[in-house]
Amino acid sequence: MGSVTTKTHVNGLKFVEINTDLCFATIYLQGAQIDQFQPKGQQPLLWVSSADDYQPGNGIRGGIPICWPWFGQSQVEGFPQHGFARTTTWDLVSVKMVNQVAFVTMELNVKPEHRNFWPHETKLQVVFELGSKLKVSLTNTNLTDYPVSLTQALHTYFPTSDIHNTYVSGLAESQYIEFAKGPYAQNDDLVEFTRETDRVYTNLGAAQVITTPEGCIVVERENSQSAVLWNPWIDKSQRLSRFNDNDYLSMLCLEATNVLEDQVTLAAGASHTLTTTIYWQT
Numbered sequence: 230m231g232s233v234t235t236k237t238h239v240n241g242l243k244f245v246e247i248n249t250d251l252c253f254a255t256i257y258l259q260g261a262q263i264d265q266f267q268p269k270g271q272q273p274l275l276w277v278s279s280a281d282d283y284q285p286g287n288g289i290r291g292g293i294p295i296c297w298p299w300f301g302q303s304q305v306e307g308f309p310q311h312g313f314a315r316t317t318t319w320d321l322v323s324v325k326m327v328n329q330v331a332f333v334t335m336e337l338n339v340k341p342e343h344r345n346f347w348p349h350e351t352k353l354q355v356v357f358e359l360g361s362k363l364k365v366s367l368t369n370t371n372l373t374d375y376p377v378s379l380t381q382a383l384h385t386y387f388p389t390s391d392i393h394n395t396y397v398s399g400l401a402e403s404q405y406i407e408f409a410k411g412p413y414a415q416n417d418d419l420v421e422f423t424r425e426t427d428r429v430y431t432n433l434g435a436a437q438v439i440t441t442p443e444g445c446i447v448v449e450r451e452n453s454q455s456a457v458l459w460n461p462w463i464d465k466s467q468r469l470s471r472f473n474d475n476d477y478l479s480m481l482c483l484e485a486t487n488v489l490e491d492q493v494t495l496a497a498g499a500s501h502t503l504t505t506t507i508y509w510q511t
Contacts, residue, residue, distance in 0.1 A: 231247070231248065231249030231250060231251075231326055231329050231331065231373040232246075232247075232248050232249070232277055232432075233245060233246070233247050233248075233326065233331055233333070234246050235321070236352050237353045238245065238257075238283050239401045240282065240283050240284055240285065241285055242257055242258070242259050242283055242285060242473060243257070243258045243259075244256060244257040244258065244395040245258075245311075245321065245324070245333055247331045247359050248317050249269075249326070249329045249330075249331060249359070249360075250269060251268065251269055251329050251330045251359070251360045251361050252266060252267060252269060252329065252331075252359050252360060252361065252363075253265065253266075253267045253269070253407075254266045254267070254270050254271075254357075255361070255430075256333055256335075256360050257283075257289065258290070258318050258319050258320075258321060258335065258359060259285065259288075259316065259317070259318050259374070259396065259417060260288055260295060260314065260315040260316060260317065260319070261292050261294050261295055261314070261319040261335040261337065261355045261467060262288065262289050262292050262293060262295065262315065263275065263357060263363070263365070264277050264291060264292035265292070265361045266359065266488040266507075268361045268362070268508070268509065269361075269501065270379050271509050272388070272405075272443050272444070272509070273384070273388060273394045274363060274387070274388075274446065274507055274508070274509065275291065275292050275293065275386060275387070275388070276292075276375050276386040276387060276388035276479065276480045277289060277290065277291025277292055277386070277503050278291055278450060278471055278472050278473060278476050278480075279473060280471050280472055280473045280476070282471070282474075283325070286316055287316065287405070287470075287471065288311075288315040288316055290386075290469075290470070290471040290472055291386045291448050291480075292385075292394050292444060293365060293383050293384060293386070293505075294311065294384040295314045295315050295367060295381075295382075295383060295384070296312055296314070296380075296381055296382040296383075296384050296486075297310035297311075297312045297313075297314035297315075297337075297353065297360065297367070297379065297381045297382075298310050298312050298314070298347055298351075298379040298380070298381065299311070299345075299379065299380050299381075299489075300312075300380045300381060300457075300486060300488050301380075303346075308346055309346075309492035311348055311382070311445060312345075312346070312381075313343050314337055314353065315344070315384075317337060317340065319335040319337045319355075320336050320337075320338060321333075321335055321337060322334040322335060322336050322354070324425045326390060326418055327454060329360065330358060330359065330360035331357075331358075331359040331360075332356060332357070332358055332359075333356070333357040333359070334353075334354065334355070334356050334357075335354070335355050335357075336352070336353065336354045336409075337354075337425045338345070339351070339427065343457060349371070349373055349375050349377045350367060350371075350372040351370060351372055351373070351377060351495075352368075352369070352370040352372060353367070353368070353369055353370075354367075354368045354370075355367045355368070356368075359431075360433045361508065362507065362508035363506065363507050363508070364504065364505070365383055365504065365505050365506075366502050366503070366504040366509040367381065367383060367502065367504070368382075368500055368501070368502040368503075368508055369493065369495060369500060369501050370495075370498075370499070370500040371383055371495035371497060371498060371499050371500070372498075374497045375431060375497055376494055376495060376496055376497065377494070377495050378488055378492055378493065378494040378495075379487075379493050379495075380486070380488045380489075380490065380492045380493070381486065381487050381493065382457060382485065382486040382487075382488065382502060383435040383484060383485045383486075383487075383505045384457075384482060385448070385482060385483060385484055385505065385507065386421040386480055386481075386482050387441075387446055387448075387480065387481055387483060387507075388441070388443075388479060388480060389439075389441040389442065389443070389480065389481065389483070390441065390442045390479065391400045391441075391478065391479075391480060392422045392460060392478050392479070392481065393422070393478075394441070394442050394470055394479075395421075395422060395439065395440065395441045395442070395481065396420060396421045396439075396440050397419060397437055397438070397439050397458060397481075397483060398417045398418050398419040398424070398437065398438050399434055399436055399438055400415045400417070400418060400419065400420055400430065400433070400437060400458075401416065401418040402415070402432070402434075402436070402446060403415045403430050403431065403433040404430070404431055404432055405429060405430045405458075406428070406431075406489070407426075407427055407429070408427060411496050414432070416498070420458065422462075422481065424462055425460065425461060425462035425463075425464070425465055426458055426460045426509075427457075427459050427461075428430075428457065428458045428459075429455065429456075429457050429486075429489060430455060430456045430457070430458065431451075431454060431455045431489055431491055432454060433454055433455060433462055433491060435449060435450055435451070435453075436448065436449045436450070437456070437483060438510065439481070440486070442459075442508070444509055444510065445507075445509070445510040446507060446508070446509060446510070447507065447508055447509075447510050448483050448485075448505065448507050449503075449505065449506040449507070450485040450503075450504065451502070451504035451506075452501060452502055452503055452504060453485045453486060453487055453491065453503055453504075453505075454491045455486045455487060455488050455489060455490075455491035456483060456484055457482065457483070457484040457486055457487060457488070458481070458482070458483055458484075459481065459482040459484070460480070460482070461477050461479045462477050463477065465507075465511070478490045484505075485503060485504070485505035486497065487503055489499075
């Protein structure tokens with residue numbers, strides 16, 4: 230048997246707890262942010278910093294923040310980094326269970342205070358499919374009568390017991406920009422971590438594999454030819470909020486994105502779904 234219940238964190242944030250024969254997970258309504266996902270009998274697939282105190286108004290430092298309707302810094306000075314979806318409370322639309330797989334659907338309704346950031350009439354919905362794998366699908370629908378462009382990311386934090394013995398493969402024949410320089414050709418199939426890494430990949434294949442001491446994590450993407458690979462390393466870790474100085478040793482981000490030339494432009498009435506699926510390779 231499985232259960233899906235709505236609970237409230239001690240700091241006031243509401244979340245949905247999923248406990249089935251296939252997995253355990255928690256998803257917060259603020260940001261529609263999943264912070265825990267653990268297939269039964271396996272290690273957790275998501276990482277969260279122990280320094281995060283789950284305060285209202287702050288995106289959780291870990292799990293899968295939803296960056297929308299722009300990724301990174303806005304071109305407009307003073308606009309919030311990574312958009313406003315990750316710090317806004319979403320509406321819980323539906324929960325259903327099919328053969329022990331839970332489907333949780335949330336929607337973001339743009340509030341009056343966000344109109345300065347995003348004056349367009351759009352619908353944003355996310356569906357979490359939670360079984361032995363985690364599938365997250367973010368759907369944008371343009372409700373206007375003119376084209377709308379946006380960038381976005383499913384900013385996934387993955388765990389490792391040792392970043393020095395962790396690498397990502399499946400990157401060959403792509404290109405990347407790092408620290409505003411490039412593009413560089415990615416000739417090698419794999420990337421190891423020996424310094425701060427902040428790469429925006431384009432022309433990227435649909436699946437990569439993160440090899441950790443605990444095993445291999447498969448990261449798949451749909452409707453995305455771009456991704457971000459990130460580890461803050463030593464110096465930046467000391468500057469980040471809600472992040473311990475040594476957290477860089479136990480995490481990395483590999484994010485399904487639509488950025489740079491892979492940005493989304495929706496025709497009037499059109500929809501686009503960005504999807505990532507993650508699971509332990511067996």
